[in-house]
Amino acid sequence: MISVALCTYNGEKFLTAQLESIKRQTLLPDEIIFGDDGSTDNTLSLLTEYKVHFEELGIKTSILPPSGAAHIVTNFERTLxxxxxxxxxxxxxxxxxxxxxxxxxxxxxxxxxxxxxxHGDAELIDKHGHKLPQTLFEKLKYSHLLQNEANSGAAFDLLLQRNLVTGATAVIRRELLSDSIPFSQHWLHDEWLAIIAAAKNGYFVVQDELISYRLHDDNSVGLQKRSIRGLLAFFFASRRGRYEQLIDRMSEVERLAQQEDFKSEHVEKLRRAIKFNISRKSYPKQRLFRFPQIWKEAVNGNYRDFSARPVVEMLRDFLQSA
Structure with missing residues (x-):
């Protein structure tokens, strides 16, 4: 049985195009579940209208009661x-x-x-549906070389550095969902599912473009372009709470690893990541005094192993305020 879990929040502007594209599939799903996050626009009316259309095609369709402005992760969890x-x-x-x-x-x-x-690549389109120059993977700098590495067993290591999975292109087996519940609130739903799949050697990426991924001003999560102000904040904003969040993220996966069949090298990598971020949390307030510790962590390979851009991350740790 093939299911679709579609989550919405004030999505009337682009929702029709998405629903029509599901209707046009060469292989239709058996079931569609709509999970709305408390929309105040015409989203629920559109879902009700298309529920009829999908059922006419023989697709079992349900609309969950509005969640009341839950977090996107919580909404996806309940819908899945x-x-x-x-x-x-x-x-x-x-x-x-x-x-x-x-x-x-x-x-x-x-x-x-x-x-x-x-999961796979995606064509990028603007709010009008016009094709943009780059694909999703090009925008993410997820090269064919890295994709091949991920499919050859390096996915867990790569996903510890950064999220490479865009949930809108992803499909999962129910077995993974069962192993992933409850979802962590420290991870986005797609990266949480991906890191667990990778830990179980069940991650796979295809180079094909599976969807057209729309970039617009109202993306809840996406590929927003960072402004100059955003760049300055990235390098100079307070680091308060940042390392605690990273420690929490790694600790949640490490706790799950103790209950599941994770490889011993994955468990050890998680413990190294936790130890690394505990060390970063202790960096001195005065920037010049941080340099020896940053250099030590670099020599130990921790910036290389746990950062997609090690030099940038070292510079960020050096510049950010206490």
Missing amino acids: QATQGGIIFLSDQDDVWHEDRISQSVFMLENNPEVLLL
Whole structure:
């Protein structure tokens, strides 16, 4: 059984295009679950209208009661849990699926039974639906070389450095969902599912563009371009709470690792990451006095192993205020 978990929040502007693209799939899903996050616009009316359309196509369709402005992670968790399929597609409200997204992904999963999470590239479009110059992976700097490394067993290490999975392109097996509940509130839903899939050697990335991913001013989570002001904040803002959050993130996965069949090297990597961030938390308030500790962590390989851009991260640790 194939399910779709589609989450919404005040999405009427682009929702119709997304719903129409699901209707046009060469392989239709068996079930669609809509999880609304307390919309105040016309979103629920559109979902009610399309519920009828999907049911006319033989697709079981449900609209969950509005959650009342829950966090996006919580909304996805409850919507995914409400599905019944063994294969579950994640869907945002503002993209456009390519017609073979479901058929192509299901084919890959059927031929790779060990895969728990599969995701792919996406065409980037603007708010008017016009194609943008880069693809999603090009924007993320997720090169073919890194993709091949991830598929060859390095996914866990890469995902500890940064999130490479955009949930709007992802499909998971129910087994992964069961292993991932409850979702962590310190991780986005897609990166949480991805890191657990990678820890279980069930991560797979395809180079194909599966959807058209829309960039606009109202993206809840996405590829927002950082302004000059944002760059300054990135390097000079207070680091208060930053390392605690990183420690919490790694600790949650490490606790889960003790209950699941994670490889011993993954567990050790998590413990190193926790120790690294505890060390960073203790850096002196005066910037010049931080340099010896930053250099020590660099020599030990921690910036290389736990940062996608080690030099940038070292500079950030040096410049940020206490």
